[in-house]
Amino acid sequence: MYRICVLYTEGLRLSMQTTQRSPSWMVSKNFKASEVCCKHCGVMGMKLDFIALIQEFRDYLGSPVVITSGYRCNLHPSEVSKPSGKIGRHRLGVAMDFHSPGMSLKDLYSKVEAFGKFLGVGVSVSGGFIHCDQREKKARWQYDKSGRDIPWNGEWSALK
Numbered sequence: 001m002y003r004i005c006v007l008y009t010e011g012l013r014l015s016m017q018t019t020q021r022s023p024s025w026m027v028s029k030n031f032k033a034s035e036v037c038c039k040h041c042g043v044m045g046m047k048l049d050f051i052a053l054i055q056e057f058r059d060y061l062g063s064p065v066v067i068t069s070g071y072r073c074n075l076h077p078s079e080v081s082k083p084s085g086k087i088g089r090h091r092l093g094v095a096m097d098f099h100s101p102g103m104s105l106k107d108l109y110s111k112v113e114a115f116g117k118f119l120g121v122g123v124s125v126s127g128g129f130i131h132c133d134q135r136e137k138k139a140r141w142q143y144d145k146s147g148r149d150i151p152w153n154g155e156w157s158a159l160k
């Protein structure tokens with residue numbers, strides 16, 4: 001069993017919270033609550049318009065999208081380790097890290113760019129995932145082996 005509480009409304013957006021994850025609860029056609037919720041505590045903080053966007057991308061891709069990190073609360077280990085005061089897009093509920101089984105990272109990245117609706121895109125070759133988020137201005141970066149961002153021009157051949 002799980003409980004959902006509608007915490008607040010932001011215009012027409014709703015933010016919801018689950019007190020316990022239910023792996024079977026679908027937040028959209030292809031995404032389970034367990035994929036988008038905070039992996040550390042199960043809180044559902046992903047924005048509904050971002051869920052709609054990742055479902056649109058999933059439909060466009062026509063292949064599975066496995067989210068390894070979606071919403072993160074402020075106590076998630078990846079957030080706690082950030083320099084103080086820095087609030088990332090995962091914490092704002094508008095980011096996901098993902099891969100697509102059977103598809104190379106390079107092909108997946110070209111699909112992300114062809115889709116064209118994620119302004120923030122980071123690639124982790126060593127981690128085998130792509131980060132996509134909603135933001136105001138276009139940004140592309142890669143992650144080094146310790147997970148730090150390095151600016152990147154978006155050219156696959158320039159990846160380290």
Ligand SMILES: [Zn+2]
Binds near residue numbers: 039040041042
């Ligand atoms: Zn958490």
Ligand SMILES: [Zn+2]
Binds near residue numbers: 069090095096131132
């Ligand atoms: Zn990320």
